[in-house]
Amino acid sequence: MTDAATTTPAVRVDxxxxxxxxxxxxxxxxxxxxxxxxxxxxxxxxxxxSSLVRCLLGQQKxxxxxxxxxxxxxxxxxxxxxxxxGVVPEEPDAPREMTPRQLGAFCAHLYPSWEAKGYDARxxxxxxPPATPFGRLSKGQKGLTQLSLALAASPELLLLDxxxxxxxxxxxxxxxxxxxxxxxxxxxxxxxxxxxxxxVERIADRVGILxxxxxxxxxxxERLKSRFRSIRxxxxxxxxxxxxxxELDEMDPLRAKVRGWGIESVVAGYSDERFNRFAARDxxxxxxxxxxxxxxxxxxxxGEEKGAAx
Amino acid sequence: xxxxAAVALREIAARRFVLPAAGAAAVIAFLVPLLPGxxxxxxxxxxxxxxxxxxxSFGLGGSLLVGASVVGRELAERRLSFHFSHPLPAPIVWGGxxxxxxxxxxxxxxVVFLPAAAVSGQFPGLPGLGLDARLxxxxxxxxxPLFLFAWLGSVALRSRSPWLIADLAFLVALPAVxxxxxxxxxxxxxxxxxxxxxxxxxxxxxAAFIAATFAQVVVGRTDARRGHGAQSxxxxxxxxxxxAGGALWAERTIDPGVGRLVRAWAQPSGPxxxxxxxxxxxxxxxxGGTNYLLNLRTGQSILLPLGWSATVSADGSRAxxxxxxxxxxxxxELEAIDLKTGDSVTLGLPDWPEGVDLTAxxxxxxxxxxxxxxxxxxxxxxxxxxxxxxxxxxTYEPRFxxxxxxxxxxxxxxRRSDGRSGPATRAVEDPEVAELHVAKKSVTSLARYPIASxxxxxxxxxxxxxxxxxxxxxSSDLSRVLVVGFGTAPSVRLLDAASGRVLxxxxxxxxxxRPTGVFLADGRAVVAEPIPEGRRLVLLxxxxxxxxxxxxxxxxxxxxxxxxxxxxNLSVGVAAGKSTEANDWYLVNLEDxxxxxxxxxxxxxxxxxxxxxxxxPGSPVTHLAFDTDQRLVLLDPKTLATTPITRGRPAGK
Numbered sequence: 001m002t003d004a005a006t007t008t009p010a011v012r013v014d015x016x017x018x019x020x021x022x023x024x025x026x027x028x029x030x031x032x033x034x035x036x037x038x039x040x041x042x043x044x045x046x047x048x049x050s051s052l053v054r055c056l057l058g059q060q061k062x063x064x065x066x067x068x069x070x071x072x073x074x075x076x077x078x079x080x081x082x083x084x085x086g087v088v089p090e091e092p093d094a095p096r097e098m099t100p101r102q103l104g105a106f107c108a109h110l111y112p113s114w115e116a117k118g119y120d121a122r123x124x125x126x127x128x129p130p131a132t133p134f135g136r137l138s139k140g141q142k143g144l145t146q147l148s149l150a151l152a153a154s155p156e157l158l159l160l161d162x163x164x165x166x167x168x169x170x171x172x173x174x175x176x177x178x179x180x181x182x183x184x185x186x187x188x189x190x191x192x193x194x195x196x197x198x199x200v201e202r203i204a205d206r207v208g209i210l211x212x213x214x215x216x217x218x219x220x221x222e223r224l225k226s227r228f229r230s231i232r233x234x235x236x237x238x239x240x241x242x243x244x245x246x247e248l249d250e251m252d253p254l255r256a257k258v259r260g261w262g263i264e265s266v267v268a269g270y271s272d273e274r275f276n277r278f279a280a281r282d283x284x285x286x287x288x289x290x291x292x293x294x295x296x297x298x299x300x301x302x303g304e305e306k307g308a309a310x
Numbered sequence: 311x312x313x314x315a316a317v318a319l320r321e322i323a324a325r326r327f328v329l330p331a332a333g334a335a336a337v338i339a340f341l342v343p344l345l346p347g348x349x350x351x352x353x354x355x356x357x358x359x360x361x362x363x364x365x366x367s368f369g370l371g372g373s374l375l376v377g378a379s380v381v382g383r384e385l386a387e388r389r390l391s392f393h394f395s396h397p398l399p400a401p402i403v404w405g406g407x408x409x410x411x412x413x414x415x416x417x418x419x420x421v422v423f424l425p426a427a428a429v430s431g432q433f434p435g436l437p438g439l440g441l442d443a444r445l446x447x448x449x450x451x452x453x454x455p456l457f458l459f460a461w462l463g464s465v466a467l468r469s470r471s472p473w474l475i476a477d478l479a480f481l482v483a484l485p486a487v488x489x490x491x492x493x494x495x496x497x498x499x500x501x502x503x504x505x506x507x508x509x510x511x512x513x514x515x516x517a518a519f520i521a522a523t524f525a526q527v528v529v530g531r532t533d534a535r536r537g538h539g540a541q542s543x544x545x546x547x548x549x550x551x552x553x554a555g556g557a558l559w560a561e562r563t564i565d566p567g568v569g570r571l572v573r574a575w576a577q578p579s580g581p582x583x584x585x586x587x588x589x590x591x592x593x594x595x596x597x598g599g600t601n602y603l604l605n606l607r608t609g610q611s612i613l614l615p616l617g618w619s620a621t622v623s624a625d626g627s628r629a630x631x632x633x634x635x636x637x638x639x640x641x642x643e644l645e646a647i648d649l650k651t652g653d654s655v656t657l658g659l660p661d662w663p664e665g666v667d668l669t670a671x672x673x674x675x676x677x678x679x680x681x682x683x684x685x686x687x688x689x690x691x692x693x694x695x696x697x698x699x700x701x702x703x704x705t706y707e708p709r710f711x712x713x714x715x716x717x718x719x720x721x722x723x724x725r726r727s728d729g730r731s732g733p734a735t736r737a738v739e740d741p742e743v744a745e746l747h748v749a750k751k752s753v754t755s756l757a758r759y760p761i762a763s764x765x766x767x768x769x770x771x772x773x774x775x776x777x778x779x780x781x782x783x784x785s786s787d788l789s790r791v792l793v794v795g796f797g798t799a800p801s802v803r804l805l806d807a808a809s810g811r812v813l814x815x816x817x818x819x820x821x822x823x824r825p826t827g828v829f830l831a832d833g834r835a836v837v838a839e840p841i842p843e844g845r846r847l848v849l850l851x852x853x854x855x856x857x858x859x860x861x862x863x864x865x866x867x868x869x870x871x872x873x874x875x876x877x878x879n880l881s882v883g884v885a886a887g888k889s890t891e892a893n894d895w896y897l898v899n900l901e902d903x904x905x906x907x908x909x910x911x912x913x914x915x916x917x918x919x920x921x922x923x924x925x926x927p928g929s930p931v932t933h934l935a936f937d938t939d940q941r942l943v944l945l946d947p948k949t950l951a952t953t954p955i956t957r958g959r960p961a962g963k
Contacts, residue, residue, distance in 0.1 A: 059394050059532045079399040087395035094392050097324050109316040110396050 008071075010035040010157050010189040011056065016065035018051045018213075025051040027213040028065065033206065038183065038190040040200045040221075042298050043210035049193040050090065052210070053161045056191065057087060070157060083111060086150030088163040090193075092142035096135025100128055100145045104152065111153040119152035126174055140171030147175060151182055157189045158182070164196045172199055179203060197295035207294065211302045221294065228297045229270035233279070233287035234262035247281060250274050254300045262286065266300045313398055317406025321380060322414045328372060329414075332421035335364040339426045354430045361426030362446055365419040369453035372415040377457035380411040381527065382464025385534040394532050404527035408520075412457055419450045455512070458519035462541055465526055469538035480546045484553060491557045498564035499599045499616030518548040565613050566592035568602050571956040574942045576934050578873075579603060579629065580622040580668065581786075583929020585649075587620045588942065590956065603629055603649070604955070606930035606944065612652060615645070621666055621923075622649070628672030628688060632663055646675055646688050655689045665707035665721065676708035676716045676746075683708055683718060685748050695751045700742040707922060708746075709788055716746040717788050720759065721922075723779045738762045738778055743807065757810040761793060764801050770820055785829045786924040790852060792827050792835050800824035802837050804854050813854030828871045831924040836880065836900070838862075838869035845869050847882070849900055860903040863894070875947040876928020881908070881935075897947055908935075908950065 011033035018026040026048045033039040043049045054060035056069055058078025067074060072081055094103055100123055108114040123130050126144040128137065137145060143163055150158060158179070164172045176199050182188055183203070194200050201221070208218035217224065235247060248256065252269030270289060279287040292300070339361035343353035384390040393403045423446070466477050522545035530537020568574075574590030588602045588611075601614035603622070614620065617633025629649055635641035642659040644666065663679040674694065676685045683706070684696040699706040704720040711717050720741030740758040747754065759782065766778045778799030783792040784807065793803040800818035802825045805811065818824040818840040827837035834857070835850040844866035849857040862869065865886040872881025878901040884894050895908040925931045935945040941958025945951075 054532070057391075057395055059391060061536075078394070079397050082395060082397040085395075089391055089395065091388055093389040093395075095320065095324060095389065098320070102323075106316055106320060107396060109312050110398060 008035055009033055009068075010037075010070055011039075011191065012066070012068040013052075014066040016052070016055060016067055017063045018048070018055060018060060019063050024213050026055075026062070029210070029213070029215045030065075031208055031215055031218045033189065033191060035189050036187045037206050038179075038192065038204045039206045039208065040204035041191065041193040041208045041210065042195075042197065042200075042302070043193070044302055046212075047210040047302070048213040049210055050161060051213075053159060053191075053193060056159060057082075057085070083153070084156045086153055086155030086158045086188075088143065088146045088150050088158075088160045090161040090163070090165060092134070092139070092146055094134045094142070094146060094149070096133060098134055099131050100134065100137075100148070101130040103134065103145065103149060107149055107152065113154050115152045115154060119148050122148040122151065122178070126178075140167045143167055143175060144171060144178075147178060151178070154186070155188060157191065160190065160192045160194070162193050162195065164194060164199060172196060176200075176203060197298055198293070201294040204294075209298060209301050216301055224297060225291060225294065227268060227270050228292045228300065229267055229275070229289040230292055230296070231265045231267055231270075231275070231278075231287065231289050232262060234285045236283035236285070247278065247284065251278065266292070266296075268300075314402050314406050314409070317393070317398065317403060318410035318413065321407055321410025322417075325376060325379075325414055328368075328376075328418050329421060332368055332418040335368060335422045336361065336425050339364060339422065340429075357426045358430050361423045362449065365423035366449055368418045368422050369415060369450055370456065372418050373453040373457035374460045376411045376415055377460025378464035380407045381461060381523075382468050385465060385530075385532070385537065386468040388532070391532045400528040400531060401524070404524050407527070408523065411461075412454060415453045415457055416450070419453060423450065455516055455519060458516070458523060461523050462519065462526070462545065465534065465538055465541060469534035471535040471538045473535075473538045473542040476546070477542055480542075480550075484546075484549060487553055487557070491553075491560050495560045495564055497615050498613055499601065500560055500564040514549070514552045518545050518552070521545070521548055563592070563598055564600060566600060568604055568611050568956060571600065571942070572596070572959045573940060574956045574958075576604075576942055576955075577619065578923060578925045578931035578934070579620045580923050581624045581670075581925060582622045582626045583925035583931050584608070584626055585620075585622040585629070586931050586934060587614075588956075590942075592957075594959065603631075603647070605649075606934075606955075610649075612647060612649065615643075621668055623668040623672030624670040625672060628668060630666050630668055630675055630677075632659070632666060644675075644677060646691075648689065653689070655691055657686065657691055664705040665719075667708045667710055667716070669710045669713050671713075674710070674713055674748075676710060678706045678708050678718070683716060683746050683753075685716060685746070695746060695748040697746050697751065697753045699753075700744050700755065702739055702741055704739075704741040707784075709784065711745065711788060714748045716748065717756075717784075718744045718746060718753070719784050719788070719791075720782055722781050723761075738764075738780070740810075741782070743810075757808060759791060759793070759805055759810045760812065764793070764795065764799060764803065766798055767800070767819065769798055783827075783829060783922065785833045785835075785852075786831055787833060790829070790833060790835070792829055792837075794826055795824060800840070802827050804835055804850055814850050814856070816848060823867060826869060826871075829924070830880070830900075831874055831927050836871065838871075844886075845884070847898060847900075858900070858903060860898060860900070860905070862896075862905070873925075873932035873934070874927035875932050875945075877947075878902075879947050908945075 009032040013029055013031045016026050016029045029052065041049050041052065051060060055062050055067055056074055058074035058081065061075050069081055070084055074081055098106065104116060104119045108116060128141045128145050134142065134145065147163065164175055167175065179190060180203055183190065192200060192204065204221050207221050207224055209216045231248065248265055248267055251267035251274050254266045254268055256263055256265035275289050278284060339357050342360045343356045348356050381390065466474055522541040525544040526537040526541035529540035568588055570592045571590035572592055572594055573596045574588055576586045576588045579585045579587045584605050584607045586604050586606055588604045590600060591598050592600065599616055601617060603612040603614060603620055614631055615633040617631055620629050620631040622629045627649060629647045631645045631647060633643055633645065635643050642662050644657040644659055645654045647654040659679050661680050663677045665678045667676045673688055674685055675688055676683060678699055681699055682696060683699050685694045686692060687694055699718050703724045705722045705724065707719045707721040709717040709719055720743060723738065738761055740760055740762050742758050743756045744753050745756060761780055776797045778795060779797045780799060781794045783794060789807050791805040791807050793805060795801040802816040803812050804814040806813055816825045816837045816839050822840035822842065825837050825839050827835055829835050833852045837848045837850060838845045839848045843864050845862045847860040847862060851857050862884055866884040867887055868885040870883040872883060874880055875897065878899050879897045880900055882896050882898050897906040897908055930944065933944045935943050937943050937952055939958040941954045942956040943952035943954050
């Protein structure tokens, strides 16, 4: 990643708000996606991911806030921007009667730089029959066809809206492999919304989590994973306890459960120093910290309210 | 252009099965004439009609199906995003889909229709039907608005947005508004050339449809609800704006105001001296007609439906007006209008009435129609009496002698039993004058007027002999009758109305011409008598005595009587030679016999229906005149100054 790339974000969102009638889909969301990064936007259904994607694609006009995609405002410059953006939608939206070959021919008219050979090669690699109407392809083949279409235009930015939804493990694997290859080859910026957290953990270097239209967090994956930990310990401290104890407050506990053997908690502010201080406290015994997967972090952040369970 | 073509061709390719189906239908058109029972000489016609019907079916079905699916279905299935996630500007998406969808539908129609039309040798028309060659094209092109309608309807129904309620409301409201505007337009005599009007309406509708589909795609993009909102706003905004514009135009056309009339004609309405019936057009070409009752003293005007003359009661409280129903030319309506409130009641009549009269207070109305005199109370329209008028080849004019007594005055002899012009087919009969007693509901005969005994000189000139005919003008108090002969009857007689006795006679001849005359408000009569030098006016007293004779300019061949403009002045128009127009107008002082030229001012002359009414001499209606700019003006007989009433048309423009 170059200095210029890190200083000029591919996507800049500032105070973005989208409403559908009385429902707030996005509530003053602000985030940056650095050029060349792979940004995974996570959230439960209805959290606002698709609204943000539609805004990025210039298909939805925000009610408030500013949005820049590759330096341009997507609503007004959508058509020009789409020459530089590859899109794989959540639901395959290519015309059902067109074969992958016809889709390629159609798209070749739309892009100044269309890699017909690369497109055909990808179809072949994915095992997509080029002469079968799109409507008759399997869900995995549809997704891979759309990914092939998106990549054939050599995009600067790839926008994938839950592209592996409903795909079998083989297709999902092929999908992510292709993205990894694409990243290695071109340094394309990727924005990805997905529920496949295991898959995305391999490739995402930046993560944002949306919940009820609000952006709960947005940071580098490694940093995120480094500050989340599962803490297990026994506690003999009985005085001055809050609902589930204040001994973890320094590490920003998200939840704690009292088990028969002791206490299990997830913290969002872990560091070795803080943990050592915690473990050295009177009454704390058998303390141990274990890292969390991205899925566990997501569940901890987006799944339940802080302190909701013990 | 490449992108536009790509989108358009994709729309066609997506539904390409339509074209082979159209080809099969084209073959069917050629097979039908081979069916048993189809005459061989009708093969072309059968093939042409079959092809047209099949083409229309393809057009109708195709336009609805393709129109509904071209965007609506993709929106509902969330597949329109395919276009918007590629570098396709929204106008190209819209234009490509519109062009592709329409091209497919029209192409399918042509595939069905053209082979049969071409083989018939009367491309593009239909042989043997005598139809305008443009008609098949018009039928085929009707697929265009249907396609757009289906597009809009499909988006509206699939979006499930609250705008659907607005759509339905406007869908009901707009035709209702058009109906109200159109009804008023027709009722008050608005007229437009149907061709350009229909073309304008279709053009506006198409423009609104096209603009709405454009807004739906460009503003809505992949959001069905937002697209529906945009299309509804544009569609109804444009249609409402056009309707409002049309309504304003219609209102300006039917009610431009008396002052804006370019061409106008006016006459006194009944015995009241303030009200005039004004008919005219605000357009320079004179097209369209607007009728008003105009109070010359106050300026008050009342817009009237398209009709003929109006009668105002002596006290100026009520008017009776006959007009044709705006929705059925067979239906005649008599409207009684309260001139203070503008309220009116309408009485349906079986035929155009022979005559109408109001009592002095406007509370009763007498009307003669189809040989029946009816008296009704106003405004309740309660029938007070109804009786047959005397049977004869005369039309009868009702005149209230008193609120309870109606004089049935024989006015005009019908020369032919069929009512048409041409040689007379009836012999002259002495008409019977009678009175209807409202309370008793009975008719009493008063007298017979000796018309048949008027000598008719033998005709010397060759040509169609239309025979003699007569108009009987009653004096203001109904005590005297002036018999004015027409056709081959060059005579005027002054009769005593009660007895039918002849009080005075003025005769002309085929060489000198025929006399004519009118009553003055005070019961005296003025007759234009033909003499070798031209014409002279003869003033007759009520007992028939010649009071005076006033010479008119030498060479006068025709005389028209104007109005009694007060202080003994009567306006008279004269024409010389064979001219039928009264070119020169004079103010004739009947007391001292002097003539005062009125210059270029053309006075509104009295013609026979208004010769039956006697507005007070010098009242505003007697001052009605036209100036050289064709303006209706009020003429001051003393100073000859004019006050314009209408805009007119300045000379040379």
